Amino acid sequence: MTRVLRSSTKMIQSKEDSSSKLSISKKSKTIKRREKKIVGIKNEDKKQIDIWNVNSIMSKIFSYTCLKDLVKFNTVCKKWNNLTNPIIHKTVKLTRGADVIKQVYGKNLECTDLFKSEVAECILQNAKRANLVKEFEFDLNNILDPRTSIEFFQTFRFIRNLTIRNCDISQDQVLGMISPLTQLQELFIRDLKIKRIVRKRIYKEAVQLPPTLKKLRLDNIELINNPELFIQSINSHNCLVEFSTNSYTSSSTNEVFLEPFYIHYPSLINLKFYNKGLQTPQSLFKVFENNTQLISLKLSLECWNSELVSNINSNLTNLEEFNLLDDVSYNQIYTDFFANFSQPAKIKKLSLKWSNLTNCSLKSILLNCPQLEELDLITYKYYMQPNSANFFNLSNPAKLKKLTIDCDCLSDSIIDNLLLQCTNLKELDVILPLKWKEIMKSIYEKCTNLERLSICPHIDICIQDDNPFYREFYDTEFFTKYPICKSTISHLTLKRLKLINSKVDYFKNFENLNSIKYRQQICNPIKINMDLWPGYRLIATEFNTGYDIELKRNLIS
Structure with missing residues (x-):
């Protein structure tokens, strides 16, 4: 009897336990469903908030507003203050206006001392907003000694776009500028004479350009007494997407800055190389053979030859933009130039600024660009050969969307034919x-x-x-x-x-x-x-x- 009672009690208890567990399970499922609904509602609300978030729109509007009005908007409310601050403090000026300087200093200070005082004041007033300063332009009016340069750029180390131009400067000064900039994305150096320092050097080793650097532009740089630390530092990049260099005169050289590209440089897709003094294109052969991934190439040379054009056509099979400029001198003897494309190219934008390009060369290039959408044929008329360009044959004229021509170098019939072909x-x-x-x-x-x-x-x-x-x-x-x-x-x-x-x-x-x-x-x-x-x-x-x-x-x- 006792056993029966015990077993029945256990059965009743197990039923109660199972029903309790079932009830708990149902409740937990209900709670989970509710949680999912709440999360779904929150996500939906967040999406709606993102859609109706006007901050990005207001920032865009403020970016087109003049500084005088921006300063006024900055005081309206905290939200507008936060939106306008990055625009107002995007860059800094080392010196204040002439009226302010005259009022503060009078005529008591020498120019050098005055400039040092202004730089110190600039650092003092703007250091708290240094993280907002993203752009800076350094020129002839902003000459700093190396130690002051280091102090300034260490303070404003968040600069992403730096321009250095129109200066005679030591390599220590340049290294002092770029060394602290660990977030640098674009560097433009133009019209500079870089001197090597032997005594009292601050830098005895090259500095490393940051991996954030994506664009490097070097125009008309004159290297005095072989400033090797500057060259090594500039060539220390390893993640560039775009490299551009222009040597306006035969006295300035930029071939040395091609050295990083003599081996495979996978991130590089845009290359511009203008060099008036280059005697032979052999260095360019190395670049093209090792960097077949290039999408845009712009060249201006005096040392063009047919082998170089063939090398480009054979190796750079991914090119979509191609600019060729024949940098002829006024006293240069005119000779016909023969170029040949032996295989079709993917080029969409083509600029041919050649005075001595033969008709068969032009025909060869144009017929092998079936995807051409933009064509620029502005030439130097002073070197045009007699009866040149007496025909144009485009591989697929219906694809052409943009045309640039100097009608003084082409006959009316050629222009008529071109416009008739290019219906789109x-x-x-x-x-x-x-x-x-x-x-x-x-x-x-x-x-x-x-x-x-x-x-x-x-x-x-x-x-x-x-x-x-x-x-x-x-x-x-x-x-x-x-x-x-x-x-x-x-x-x-x-x-x-x-x-x-x-x-x-x-x-x-x-x-x-x-x-x-x-x-x-x-x-x-x-x-x-x-x-x-x-x-x-x-x-x-x-x-x-x-x-x-x-x-x-x-x-x-």
Whole structure:
């Protein structure tokens, strides 16, 4: 009897335990479902917050705002303060304005002492925001002694883009600048004379460029007394994506900076090498044979030969952009140049600025570029061979989207044929010949899909103030009638034409014109009568000898 009672008790207890476990299991599953729902709701809320997060939009707007207004926005609220601070403090100036300096120092300090004091003040005032300073430009007006350079760049060690230009400087000074910059991404050194220091050297070993460096540009650098530590330091990079070097004169050399690329350099895809003094292209053979991954190549040389072109075509099978510039001198004897592409290339952008390229060479290159989308044929007319370029054969003219030509170097029939072949041309950049009306007529009749058109008159036209060109240009059919491209052109650029002699009525036939640019203007923009341009606003960009002026159509009239 007792056994029966015990067994029945155990059965009842086990049933209760199992039902309890089942209940707990159901509850845990319910809780998990609820948790999943809550997590799902939170994720959905987060997605919605990300969608409606305006910080990135506001930052973009602030990036186009002038400094004076940015300072005002900076004080509106904490959120705007955080958004504008990285823009306001993106770079620093070593010295304050002339008025402030005069007020602070008077005329009591020598220039050297004054500059040191200003640098010390700059470090003191901006050190707390050093992490926001990402760009800096160092030039002739900012000469620092090596120890001050080290102090400055150690403080602002978060700089990512550094430009050093227009200086006579020691290698210790340069090494002092780049050594602390462990986050450097772009380095541009231009118009520098680098001197070697023998006594009282701070640096006795080369410094290592950081792995963050992706772009390196070296233009017109003169090396004095073999500053080997500078050369070793500059060549210490190992992760570049883009390398560019330009040697304007035969006295400056940049071939030594090619040495890192004599072996395979897997990250490099863009290479620009301009060298006026290079005697033989043998060093370039090493570069091309070991770096077949290159996508963009731009070369300007005097030592071109057919072997170099063949080497490029054979090894650089991934090239999509190819610029070839024949850097001829005025006293150089003219000789025909023969180049040959023996196999098809993947080139999409091709620029051939060669005065002595033979017709068969041009034909060979163009026919072996079936994917060509952009073609630049601006040449030096002074070296053009008689009856040159009497035919053009494009492998796939329907793919061409952009064409740049100097019409003074080509016959009217060639230009007609080119425009007729390239039925999908979206962008055309032309330099007009002295007899320019037929060319304008060809554009008027044959370019059916143009979106961007840039026109530049012949230089001999521009130097004559009373030339009838300025009266006749806007009277051509292109402006007075209804060209086929009237509904497609959105951007028109007129180089060397005078804005002061123009008005909006000349462009009334272009339905979708959004921008008219007048390049290389001498007149001050304030003299432009905007009453002649209703519905447009003026944007002026100043450069050394004048202005580039854009008339932009207002979106809301």
